Amino acid sequence: MSISRLMQMGAAGVPTVQKQAVVFVGSSSIAAYEWIPGTGFGSAYSVPSIPGSYDCFFSNNKDAFFVAGSSNPYVSAWAWNTDTGFGSALSQPSSPQTVYAYGGGDINSADSAVVIGGQAGGSGQPEVVAYAFSSSGGFGTKYSNPSSLLGQTVRQVNFDPTDANVVVGVSAYSGFSVAKYAWSNSSGFGSKTTYTAINFGNCYGIDFHPSGSYVVLTTSGSPYARSYNYSSSGFGSLVSTPSSGPGSETNDPAFNSDGSVVALCEFNSPYVHAYAYSSGSFGTKFSNPSSLPGGYRESVRFSPDDDAIFVGGGGGSTKVDIYNWSNSSGFGSRISTPSAANFRAQQIAVVKG
DSSP: OOOOOEEEEOTTSOEEEEOEEEEEEEBTEEEEEEEETTTEEEEEOOOOOOOSBSEEEEOTTSSEEEEEOSSTTSEEEEEEETTTEEEEEOOOOSSOOOEEOTTOEEEOTTSSEEEEESEESSTTOOSEEEEEEETTTEEEEEOOOOSSOOSSOEEEEEEOTTSSEEEEEEOOSSSOSEEEEEEETTTEEEEEEEOTTOOSSOEEEEEEOTTSSEEEEEESSTTOEEEEEEETTEEEEEEEOOSSOOOSOEEEEEEOTTSSEEEEEESSTTOEEEEEEETTEEEEEOOOOSSOOSSOEEEEEEOTTSSEEEEEESSSSOOEEEEEEETTTEEEEEEOOOGGGOSOOSEEEEEEO
């Protein structure tokens, strides 16, 4: 479900500092660090033990941290404070629905509901599940399951920016790569829509532009990345595909802070791409890093202040690649990877404040 010490004037005219952090998660491994713009990694946070996980994300209020994966209870949360790090584990779902959350999870804009998606636990069981949530009480009541199932594994799940829909990328066995359920924060899942016109193999990644008007998909089928119009009604028309690369299946698109750049990971070399982006269109591709990642990559995030880009995955001896970044000139020099973070980082989360 996207790093500077921002100096702001407090009520008494005293500058206050917004601390920043980056967290890497993969399987049962987790590493978390303060991020200091212009300097790089600061102190490491103490981290909790986590179940096998494919995804991680923060609440919008920045007071909770989540992982989602294939181990019961399939989604877990901890209190979070960027100054001090992880707090106590929050209450887990009391009767967790079995959903092997290969598609990860997301929290709605109101921080009142969490959704996970993946492989159903058995015939006739749902591929997406949602729970009420509060940062003070943890997970609450499970929403009723969708009345109409997808019939295939979810590879990515997101609330849309208006909380009007739960959007999913799927394994395209039934003639569509994406679908959505109408969503209500009070009543949960509504009607299902499948998009047979968007049928380009497995959809591994979905990211909404900060404006909410566009969405980028990464897929297993050529041309591997696509940008669509989007509204609370759902997916609209195709706007653009990259004119240069990628050449194989892609994963985990991510926008920079103002939506002027979009990055994505690739299974084959050069493993990471970044493009200028405007009005829903892919623009000029930034030059590849001078020192490429060592193998396939699955996750990418910009630092909150767009001064660095983090790339994680499973190939090569270095599993996490960090580069200085400029929104005008692109990839810069490498930043050393902390040894504790050198594992298959299937997802990366950043937070500021």
